[in-house]
Amino acid sequence: MTGYTYILRCADGTFYAGSTRNLDDRLAAHAQGLGSDYTTDRRPLEVVWSAEFGRIDEAFWLEKQIQGWSHAKRLALIEGGFDAIKGWSARERALRRSP
Secondary structure, three states: OOEEEEEEEOOOOOEEEEEEOOHHHHHHHHHOOOOOHHHHOOOOOEEEEEEEEOOHHHHHHHHHHHHOOOHHHHHHHHHHOHHHHOOOOHHHHHHHHOO
């Protein structure tokens, strides 16, 4: 079953990452204040990035990854896609520093 990962920009400038099976319904729920506790008091919301996956578990996995990222890394993904965040992981940074 198809799944989606998405990022919302909240009115306070923060980002919210989520995943869902039905993107339109989920975004409508967020807009009505029913999407999540985090976004309820941070409306209006703007969808700034989304991706479609063949399976919901893939979308959920990416959501959890994004939730652990810094604001800067989320912004890089939004502005430049996956190519823009290559090399951002702690492991990749450590490998670059190694002799």
